[in-house]
Amino acid sequence: MKLVKQTQRGFQYELNGEDVxxxxxxxxxxxxxxxxxxRVSKTDAGSKAVEREKxxxxxxxxxxxxxxxxARGLVLRERFKTSEGKQxxxxxxxxxxxxxxxLNDIRVESWRILGEPEDPEAVVFRVPGEKFKYxxxxxxxxxxxxxxxxxxxxxx
Amino acid sequence: MPSxxxxxxxxxxxxxxxxxxxxxxxxTYYVVCWNDPVNFMVYVTHVFMKxxxxxxxxAEKHMMEVHEKGKSVLVREGAEKAEFYVQQLQGYKLQxxxxxxx
Numbered sequence: 001m002k003l004v005k006q007t008q009r010g011f012q013y014e015l016n017g018e019d020v021x022x023x024x025x026x027x028x029x030x031x032x033x034x035x036x037x038x039r040v041s042k043t044d045a046g047s048k049a050v051e052r053e054k055x056x057x058x059x060x061x062x063x064x065x066x067x068x069x070x071a072r073g074l075v076l077r078e079r080f081k082t083s084e085g086k087q088x089x090x091x092x093x094x095x096x097x098x099x100x101x102x103l104n105d106i107r108v109e110s111w112r113i114l115g116e117p118e119d120p121e122a123v124v125f126r127v128p129g130e131k132f133k134y135x136x137x138x139x140x141x142x143x144x145x146x147x148x149x150x151x152x153x154x155x156x
Numbered sequence: 157m158p159s160x161x162x163x164x165x166x167x168x169x170x171x172x173x174x175x176x177x178x179x180x181x182x183x184t185y186y187v188v189c190w191n192d193p194v195n196f197m198v199y200v201t202h203v204f205m206k207x208x209x210x211x212x213x214x215a216e217k218h219m220m221e222v223h224e225k226g227k228s229v230l231v232r233e234g235a236e237k238a239e240f241y242v243q244q245l246q247g248y249k250l251q252x253x254x255x256x257x258x
Contacts, residue, residue, distance in 0.1 A: 056243050108249040111194040
């Protein structure tokens with residue numbers, strides 16, 4: 001996967017066939033877990049903080065629903081164009097942010113399912129068989145995340 | 157019929173001893189980002205730039221602080237804005253909280 005064009009409207013990436021199928025498969029898995037409320041403060045436990053936590057979590061849940069609604073649209077087959085034997089994927093700046101949030105949600109939730117290992121990449125030999133797909137999801141999401149971001153950096 | 161003579165006691169002008177606006181008394185919060193081993197450094201930098209509109213250098217400084225010290229205080233804000241930032245950061249799956257500022 002490599003960035004071939006960056007304009008004011010967005011990005012164009014060149015992917016091989018394996019990248020295309022992996023990205024489509026992975027994004028369709030979102031979300032891999034049910035929504036879990038997050039802690040919003042480590043020190044504030046007052047009634048206002050409890051109410052605040054509730055409101056923020058409602059907002060986060062709605063945001064995740066929105067990401068879910070958009071996920072499949074990001075990897076529709078027609079978004080991948082073939083030209084001279086190469087496959088290209090176009091994505092706007094805004095849609096790339098959505099894509100990054102979806103990929104990172106998959107990565108972080110997979111990591112949680114794996115027991116939040118201190119060295120996420122090194123757990124491969126300790127992952128029980130039934131959870132191995134999450135190790136794969138975590139790495140794959142990281143691969144795409146890194147390339148969606150890092151190739152942009154290289155161009156600067 | 158009441159007389160219209162001037163009152164014998166002239167009301168004193170009240171002078172506010174503190175002229176700061178109400179907002180300045182409202183509690184403020186530190187928005188804190190905590191380290192975790194799963195988010196990429198380049199991703200964290202990107203999120204800081206996106207949410208706070210920071211230049212890369214400032215975003216990288218805070219990212220490195222998270223990485224090396226376990227946390228970074230990103231901003232100090234009133235409750236509403238701090239809530240907004242925490243929600244945005246958590247939307248990107250970063251571990252962010254808001255802690256009362258002293």
